[in-house]
Amino acid sequence: MGSFGNEIDRFRQHFKTHSKIREYQAHSAKVHSVGWSCDGRRLASGSFDKSVSIFTLDRERLVKDFTFRGHSGSVDQLCWHATSADLLATASGDKSARIWDARTQKCAATINTKGENINISWAPDGQTIAVGNKEDLVTFIDARTHKVKAEQQFDFEVNEISWNKTSDLFFLTNGQGCVHILGYPELELQHVLKAHPGTCICIEFDPTGRYFATGSADTLVSLWDVEELACLRTFSRLDWPVRTISFSHDGKLLASASEDLMIDVGEVETGLHVCDIKVEAATFTVAWHPSQYLLAYACDDKDSYDRKHDAGILKVYGFPSD
DSSP: HHHHHHHHHHHHHHHHHSEOOOEEEEEEEOEEEEEETTTTEEEEETTSSSSSSEEEEEEEEEEEEEEEEOSSSSEEEEEEEEETTTTEEEEEETTEEEEETTTEEEEEEEEEEOOOEEEEOOHHHHHEEEETTTSSSSEEEEEEEEEEEEEEOOOOOOOEEEEOOOSSEEEEETTEEEEEEEEEETTTTTEEEEEOOSOOEEEEEOTTSEEEEEETTTSOOOEEEEETTEEEEEEESSOOOOEEEEEEEOOOOOESSSSSSSSEEEEEETEEEEEEEEEEOOOEEEOOOOOOOOEEEEEEEEEEEEGGTTTTTTEEEEEEOO
């Protein structure tokens, strides 16, 4: 295993000295989604309280900068523009998607859609935003004109949506354990991957463009080669359905979380365990920083009737230990 063994040792040593978790009060209710801007300066969180909080990373701590308000329903998912560090898009149960500008601290556009939205994904080329709703309809929005370009109704349960790095393939995970791959913009089916025996929940592309990973109700995370569409390995340290996954900035680490009381961090090339982050409740959103080994995440607070302070808390793991 040679060099891989050395790399894993290096990662393990790093997280022995960088294991501090900082907590921030971001919202008044459960945090649904977290994400870093492409330059790593800002961290956004979307919440059941209908707002989006924006934090600025100042050396070794986050400072709450401002709050976006305007949605009349829960903010279920958010995503930043891949190259413009000020633009953020959100999907809400209020039947709209919004684009926000962190420079002006204002909403730049509101796009009305046909249903309660639960998923959003901004194509890496910045031109298209895809929004998925509870009725398995995906709406494709022109990010410049803010007009709806296309709609696609699916006859299966759409769980999460994503693009490849060249923005010409569109990926959907579904309730039958499959990944459907459509060409874009023609939206013709190219491939169906039978990825898991259980529901395929989440999907994430690594920053290098070589791999994508899927998380499933079968408790496994599968790593796939983008070119070959072949499964390379699985990560099997969680005991509950995998709800969220994230690749580190260099594509070398993969974090995955579930209702297990830990977030698993594994090494991509071998699948071996690097470290785990202890949590007190189910974790439904994780996001690595785009240039540092800092992992933002938020836990469910549905059981927090006796610990109300946990509602709306955002956490970041990986700061230097005291």
